[in-house]
Amino acid sequence: MTEACTSEIIEQHGLSPEEYDRIVQFLGREPNLVELGLFSVMWSEHCSYKSSRFFLKNLPTRGKRVLQGPGENAGIIDIGEGLAVVFKIESHNHPSFIEPYQGAATGVGGILRDIFTMGARPIANLNSLHFGAVDHPRTPYLLERVVAGIGDYGNCIGVPTVGGEVHFDPCYNGNILVNAFCLGLVEHDKIFRAKAQGIGNPVIYVGSKTGRDGIHGATMASDAFEVGSKERRPQVQVGDPFTEKLLLEACLELMQEGKIVAIQDMGAAGLTSSSSEMASRGGVGIELDLSQVPRRETGMTPYEVLLSESQERMLLVAEKGREKEVSQVLQKWGLDVAVVGKVIERPVLRVCEGEEVVGEVPVVALTDEAPAYQRQRKAPAPRGKDIPISEIPTPKDLGRSLTQLIGSPVLASKHWVFEQYDHTVQTNTVVGPGADAAVLRLKGTKKGIALTVDSNRSYSYLDPYLGAMHIVAEGVRNLGCVGAEPIGITNCLNFGNPQRPEVMWEFEQSVLGMGEACRALGIPVVSGNVSFYNETSGKGIDPTPVIATVGLIEDLQAVPSSSFQKEGDRVAIFGRATQGFGGSEYLRLLHRQKVGKIPPMDLEEQKQLLQFCREVVRSGFAHSVHDVSKGGIAVALAECCFSNGIGVQIDRVETDLRPDLWLFGESPDIVIVSYKAGEERSLLSLAKNSKINVLASGTLGGDRYSMESWIDLPLSQLVEVWGKGFEEIF
């Protein structure tokens, strides 16, 4: 062991003794402190996916539209006419818990860079947020600051935030989840990849100057929190959306004119990961001269410069001799630019400070040859134990139950959140936040893109395998409601400590379930992110896989709303009612139980339902289509009424189920369709062809919400409760 690398220092770098031995083997000698730092970040869970890589192979990643699967900065899917969409979701959980405003803001900044680094102009953001209990003292503060951070960053850069989800559960009291998604649009021949090529080509640094912020951010994200984690605030980066906007425009201009060879953002592990990953993909080496790196602090050591996670920085490889053209574009946008190295033949990352070599490590040792583990898995005691329905008391007043559900922060209107996000900039938003799926038009074509992000913490906790299948199906159903064909998925897998066998079991089950559903529905997973160690003082979060699903609409003319449109229209509820309450919001909120067996998932039935949705949309009969999810039929029907204030009378329900089960059970197989009176026959024949049943029907109009003999309430009362429910958190 060298003097620098005592066992204490090795441990502080998050490396195990075995991993240290592996480093010594690779180098044929002991590493110095700089090299140890390189390994520490690149072999961190966050950068190396060492606990997850083996299991992620179970996800389908190919398909006829896939132009780029996992392994690049983001996935790419062909959408025809020479165009493609580039998208990815990523977590920023740990920083957002410590410093919610900057943590969430830089999460958005990071995912935006992943998209434009591939040559695509970002056109939409989504986010998935999970906070602790509504009544936990820190929840209002975290919620307020996370939303402000996301808003300020996305609004400033001018990318609309068109949808998302917000959930609350005590399991996130010590570890909130902030997952940010971005989608960009690119022409096929303008796609850029982060592959360093051309021996002697200059490596150019562009963007903000390097400071000491975020050093070891990636290592932090690969560790559990202990009490006092707020002391880690210096590991959280600070965002500057204005610089990012300049960087975005400058990079797209450079790429448009073909002035560069490769480009990658300096995200987690900063200069280290961007240089070694670009070199690795190109099978070459990179030599960096740290004395050339623009700095905003004096006295920074090579170690600090390499590991800084200062934001809004990119590393690019240009063709030799074109340095001047490149800097002209960057300087026009007022950005700092410096040649900080070159591509070399020997496949190593060589780090110099002026003339002096301060570290040299084989590139593959940092990337492809990083450790990978098949960690132990052990099923916990079953949680999805079935409870007989008879043990759940029937409420006396079903209208009151509906009011309680619809006014709970999970189901209430999220306008407090999404009105803080600019969702109309770029003038493409056809359907914005609050609907089943957001819809964007693509200028110059008839096409549209539909987007949704979904998770289901109760389901994933009770049965991670089946839960993951449900989440995939929910996303696809949301797209079905706007007539979109699902073309790709990106996932963010938020879990506890992977060194606990129960957590690893939850992870494996979730991935396997997701894989099965994706294969059955024919959707590739093209990018994603794993966030482990969401654990504080030994208590981990419930498993929370989050899935963003992207769909293509060939002709935007026929997109129905998710809300009722016209008084006098008819409404029908199609599908199959559920036989149990397991995992429902009804049980969780009104009976305070996160128990039960979650509904089964029949993927063949899902396909039929999707087929039906698509035909309904294509036929043009439907004035609105909305799927049933959390809160069941009763809540979904109320949601249909709200945006245009149109009442509903459901007068024919065919069921022998207990009314509360029919109303609040969460079947994955139901859609609510409103249509012009007189089109009944055509609609029913579509349903019959797809083998879909009619569960109930009724008429739109008036100012009441009336459901059989069970519920009869003034719509205005529901609207008020729904509209204000969320703000009661504060």
Place this chain on the structure above:
Amino acid sequence: MRFGVVVFPGSNCDRDCYHVIRNVLRQDCRFVWHQESSLQGLDAVVLPGGFSYGDYLRVGAVARFSPVMSAVAEFAQGGGLVLGICNGFQILTEAGLLPGVLMRNRSLKFICKSVTIRVESTETPWTNRYQSGQALRIPVAHGDGNFFIDSKNLSELQKNQQILFRYCSPEGEILEEWNPNGSIEAIAGICNRERNVLGMMPHPERCSESILGSEEGRILFESVVEWFRQR
């Protein structure tokens, strides 16, 4: 008619305005870089929304020192048509081309939603195709849209009919509950005394095509094209 859309570092509605002028109205249009010092050959100039220079000091406060702003002032003095939307409105007030200031929203939060504004005066190049009193559905998206002006200058605005748009209920009534940001007199847009310079917080370019849910913003652009044609 030839339009220019100014691009400051941090502008983010520049491409949206360009799209509407070029592809919806089929008018000639070019981007004007913030370092340009001449607007020669242009008939109208749009200062688009966004966060010029990050809006780090105070909204619009840095942008007014851009080289292009002296050209804009000269252009306006010569009777040229100037439209400032959102951040563009903020820059016009900072530059003294329009009176008043835009402060942080009353809620202290960014607000993005569809609102209704009432057309108060149709006697400008920008509003001549609207009906007086017409209520328009139009998106807002801003953190600093709270218009303020002292009472002396407010009565000047009123006397000269420089108030062009006010926030109102869907039925067109001016009620405080429909004022999204706390602006004095629910002011959403004003013009200068000469009526060639318009500043407004709502975004007409975001409601100029039926697929986006409203085409009522397009009438503003059509007004100016028509005015120019008949001039």
